[in-house]
Amino acid sequence: MNDNWVFHNGKSISRVREDFPILQHKLNLKGGIAPVDLVYLDTAATAQKPLQVIDAVNRYYTRQNSNVHRALHTLGEEATAVYEGTREKIRSFINALHRHEIVFTKNTTESINLLASSYGSSFKPGDEVLLTEMEHHSNLVPWQLLSEKTGCTLKFIPIDQNGELELDQLDQLLTERTVFVGVMHVSNVFGTINNIELIIKKAHALNIPVLIDGAQSSPHMQIDVQALDCDFFAFSGHKLYGPMGIGVLYGKEEYLESMPPFMGGGDMIRSVKLTGSTWNELPWKFEAGTPNVGGAAGLGSAIDYINELSFESICNYEDMLTEYAGKLLSGIKNIKLYGPDGDRAGVFSFTHDDLHPHDMAQFLDRFGIAVRAGHHCAQPAMRKLKVSSMARASLAFYNTRSEIEYLVEKINAAGEYFSNGI
Amino acid sequence: MAFDDLYQEIILDHAKHPRNKENLDFISDDEIHENPTCGDSVKIAVDFSKDGKLERVRFDGDGCAISTSSASMMTEIVEGKSKEAVLNMIKSFILIMRNEDESSLEDWGDLIALEGVIKYPLRVKCATLPWHALENALL
Numbered sequence: 037m038n039d040n041w042v043f044h045n046g047k048s049i050s051r052v053r054e055d056f057p058i059l060q061h062k063l064n065l066k067g068g069i070a071p072v073d074l075v076y077l078d079t080a081a082t083a084q085k086p087l088q089v090i091d092a093v094n095r096y097y098t099r100q101n102s103n104v105h106r107a108l109h110t111l112g113e114e115a116t117a118v119y120e121g122t123r124e125k126i127r128s129f130i131n132a133l134h135r136h137e138i139v140f141t142k143n144t145t146e147s148i149n150l151l152a153s154s155y156g157s158s159f160k161p162g163d164e165v166l167l168t169e170m171e172h173h174s175n176l177v178p179w180q181l182l183s184e185k186t187g188c189t190l191k192f193i194p195i196d197q198n199g200e201l202e203l204d205q206l207d208q209l210l211t212e213r214t215v216f217v218g219v220m221h222v223s224n225v226f227g228t229i230n231n232i233e234l235i236i237k238k239a240h241a242l243n244i245p246v247l248i249d250g251a252q253s254s255p256h257m258q259i260d261v262q263a264l265d266c267d268f269f270a271f272s273g274h275k276l277y278g279p280m281g282i283g284v285l286y287g288k289e290e291y292l293e294s295m296p297p298f299m300g301g302g303d304m305i306r307s308v309k310l311t312g313s314t315w316n317e318l319p320w321k322f323e324a325g326t327p328n329v330g331g332a333a334g335l336g337s338a339i340d341y342i343n344e345l346s347f348e349s350i351c352n353y354e355d356m357l358t359e360y361a362g363k364l365l366s367g368i369k370n371i372k373l374y375g376p377d378g379d380r381a382g383v384f385s386f387t388h389d390d391l392h393p394h395d396m397a398q399f400l401d402r403f404g405i406a407v408r409a410g411h412h413c414a415q416p417a418m419r420k421l422k423v424s425s426m427a428r429a430s431l432a433f434y435n436t437r438s439e440i441e442y443l444v445e446k447i448n449a450a451g452e453y454f455s456n457g458i
Numbered sequence: 459m460a461f462d463d464l465y466q467e468i469i470l471d472h473a474k475h476p477r478n479k480e481n482l483d484f485i486s487d488d489e490i491h492e493n494p495t496c497g498d499s500v501k502i503a504v505d506f507s508k509d510g511k512l513e514r515v516r517f518d519g520d521g522c523a524i525s526t527s528s529a530s531m532m533t534e535i536v537e538g539k540s541k542e543a544v545l546n547m548i549k550s551f552i553l554i555m556r557n558e559d560e561s562s563l564e565d566w567g568d569l570i571a572l573e574g575v576i577k578y579p580l581r582v583k584c585a586t587l588p589w590h591a592l593e594n595a596l597l
Contacts, residue, residue, distance in 0.1 A: 066577060067461065394496060394522035394584065395465070402461045411497035424497045424520040454470065454523070 039436040041356075044349035052345070053434050055086040063404045072404035075439045080224050080383050080430035081408055083255060083277045085338070092337035093279055096330045104329055105303060105320070119329045122336035123319070129339050130269060131260040132286055136318040139285040139292070140327055144251040145174040147270035147285035148218070150298040150322060151247060152178035156216070157296060161187030163215040166239075168193040168201055168230075169420055170223050173413040175249045179218065188215070193235075195420060199226025199375045206238055214239075217246045221253035225412045225426070226375035227358075227383035229253070236266055245291060251275055255432070256354055256381060258347040261286055273331060278338035282331030285322070292318050299324040350433045357431050358382040361440045365429075368447055374426065382431030385412070388447070391454040393427040399450040400427075405443055463574035464581070465523060472527035472568065477534055479526075482518035490519070491591035493583055498525050500588050502595040512536050512544055517588060524572070524581055529588035531568045541596055548593045555582050 041049040053059050062071030076084055096118060102111035104119045120135075127135045141147045156179070159165070165179050169192045183190055191209055194202045201219075210217075217239045222229050232248055239246045245267035250259060254271040261269050268291070273282040287295075297304055297315055301324035306314040315321045342350065361384060366373050370389040388396055397409035408428045411418045418424065429443060482501045492499045500519035507513035515533040519525075532551075536544045551569075553559035555576060563570040575585045 067463065069461075392522035392526075394498075394524070394581075398464070398578075398581070399461075410495065415497065418497065424499060425522075453465075 039438055041353050043353065043433075044346035045344045047345070049353070049434075049436060053436075055088065055341075056084045056434050057087055057090065058084050059434060065402065065404070069402070075403070075405040075442055077429040077431065077435065077439070077443060078406045078408050079255075079432040079435075080252060080275075080428065082274045082280065083432055084434065085277055085279065085334070086341050088341050089278055089334045089337045093330050093334040096333035100333070101330070103326055115329050118336070119327065119332045122332040122339075125336045125339045126284055129259070129343075130254070130286060131262050133262060134289055137286055137289055137292060139287065139319040139322045140332065141270075141283045141285050141322075142281055142328070143272040143274065143283035144249060144270045145178075145283075147283055148175050148247070148249065149178045150285055151268055151270070151287075152182045154295040154298045154322075155245075155291065156182040156186065156188070159186040159188040159215055162213060163188040164191050164211060164213045165189070166191050166193065166209055166214050166217045166244075168219050169195045170199065170201070170225065170228070170414060170417045171218070171220055172224055172249065172251070173415070174251075175218050175220060175247075176416070189213075192416075193219070195417060197421065198377070199223060199228050199417070199421070201228070201230055203231060203234060206235065210238055210242055210244065212242070214242065214244050217244055218249065219246070220249040220251070222256070222381045222383070223375070223414075223417075224252050224383060225385050225414045225417055225428070227381040227385075228376050229379060229381055232264065232266070236264060240265065252381065252383070255342075257351060267291055273335040273338065276335070276338055277341060278335035279331045282328045282335050289318065292322070295322075297324070298322050301325045303327070345433065353433050354382055354431060357435060357437065357440065360437055361429070361431060361443075364440055364444045365447075368444060368451075370451055371447065374421070374423075383428065384430070385426040385428040387423060387426055388451060390451050393425045395454060396427045396447070396450055399453060400443070400446055403442070403446050405446055407443075464578060466571040466574060468531075468568050468571040469523060469527040472530040473523035476517075476526050476530040478514070478516045479530065480516045480518060482516060485518075489594075491587065491594060493525075493587050495583065496522075498522065498584065498587060500525065500529060500591045502588070502591045504592070504595050506541075511538055511540055513538070515592065517591075519588075521587065522584055524575060524584040525587045528569075528572060528585045531572075532588050532592060535567055535569060536592070545593065545596060548589045551589050552586050555586050 039049050063074045064071050100114045102115040104116045123138045126138050236246045247268040248266045250269050250271040255276045267288050269286040274280040304316050304324040306316050372387050374385045393409035397407050482503050485501045490499045498521040503516045505514045517529045557576050563573050572585050575581050
């Protein structure tokens with residue numbers, strides 16, 4: 037199959053790939069193998085960055101660098117405009133009602149730690165936090181730490197063998213003791229798109245707030261936090277084609293207002309006396325210390341880039357790629373593919389009868405194909421499926437059908453390499 | 459070619475037909491030795507002979523070709539040796555794999571095949587995992 041897709045803004049797939057400098061460079065492998073093209077299939081771990089994002093970070097540090105919210109000089113104003121400008125872009129990107137509902141963090145993990153430490157500080161023994169068995173460690177361990185501190189209990193919506201939530205158990209799991217629900221939107225292992233609409237509706241019927249971990253969904257689908265009516269939404273800039281080290285916690289104003297600060301320091305205070313302080317208003321109450329303004333500059337540019345391609349166009353292309361990859365991968369001999377059969381995201385975890393996922397990843401690397409192998413920071417889910425490790429190929433709009441065909445060809449070659457002649 | 463250095467014939471053979479690999483369900487899961495970055499795990503059982511030597515070392519677990527072959531070859535080379543000698547070997551092996559000791563594995567029998575792993579820092583932990591587990595079992 038040839039790759040002749042044109043995105044909403046008139047850019048062809050090959051033109052889009054040219055925006056990503058890393059895809060233009062040959063990969064140097066060990067042992068004198070001639071450099072090869074990179075086939076990057078690890079976007080679920082971190083996305084590659086378009087030149088526009090790299091330029092924005094570069095521009096910030098070459099022309100705009102200054103501290104925010106305090107300097108009265110020209111650069112201080114510019115840096116503040118960049119930082120707060122990205123906050124507005126994010127508000128619009130996820131359709132939040134207010135700009136001050138967007139809190140900058142380091143990444144999804146920090147967003148959830150902020151929430152657990154701050155919102156969770158009032159939890160009492162006997163209170164129940166409902167999570168799922170498929171959560172990434174980042175939406176599990178912060179709640180475990182909270183449980184040790186406050187005595188609250190953690191409960192879990194189970195998963196089935198397809199990596200789908202057993203939502204028929206939801207009514208029993210939501211009780212009058214449930215004080216919080218946290219669930220991932222899209223699974224980083226199975227590619228499952230969870231029915232968060234149903235979970236939010238049922239939790240809200242009992243006045244329970246819901247956090248959506250949007251690390252894997254925000255780069256691949258249009259998020260509308262008002263339509264979803266979720267109370268919190270967390271995501272990372274680096275998975276959204278932006279720089280590492282900047283992430284977001286969205287929270288509804290009423291909740292954020294009621295929450296105590298997460299970290300203390302500069303920028304988050306209104307007035308400081310030696311004996312006590314008062315807090316700054318939202319969102320700065322949660323942003324202690326000098327923030328990652330360069331990261332914000334890059335993230336703002338990443339959002340512009342996505343908007344130019346348009347989510348409709350990105351989704352159409354990624355859906356086509358996902359369907360194609362699902363069809364080809366499920367046809368490979370001796371491969372077990374995990375995750376739902378039908379509607380799913382472009383995340384494909386698999387195991388091979390004849391070789392371990394590490395050896396698979398190492399073999400593919402020899403041909404420039406980057407996949408992940410391991411437990412994907414979801415050990416409880418892996419344990420439930422009785423698998424210690426999986427290989428995972430994950431897609432983005434810069435991937436092509438030819439790359440998927442190449443992956444399939446090399447998976448077959450790996451099977452032969454490890455089973456032949458021994 | 460570096461890739462074939464990594465997966466030498468001996469390694470693939472031990473990975474496919476591991477020696478001294480048995481079901482060790484009688485050992486509690488608390489004693490599993492795990493590589494937290496990848497989820498690989500290994501259990502070790504040591505039988506001592508009357509004179510205090512390692513009569514037989516068995517392993518069980520789930521790992522890649524590198525960690526499985528390393529475990530298999532380890533169980534062979536330590537057989538009949540004293541506890542002290544084996545603890546010293548473990549120390550040396552780990553240092554050599556981490557490239558902190560430039561000695562060769564020349565006199566280590568089949569294990570010389572693992573020298574290729576030194577060039578792949580991310581895989582060194584795969585090779586040393588069973589050795590750490592054996593050290594745990596001996597201490």
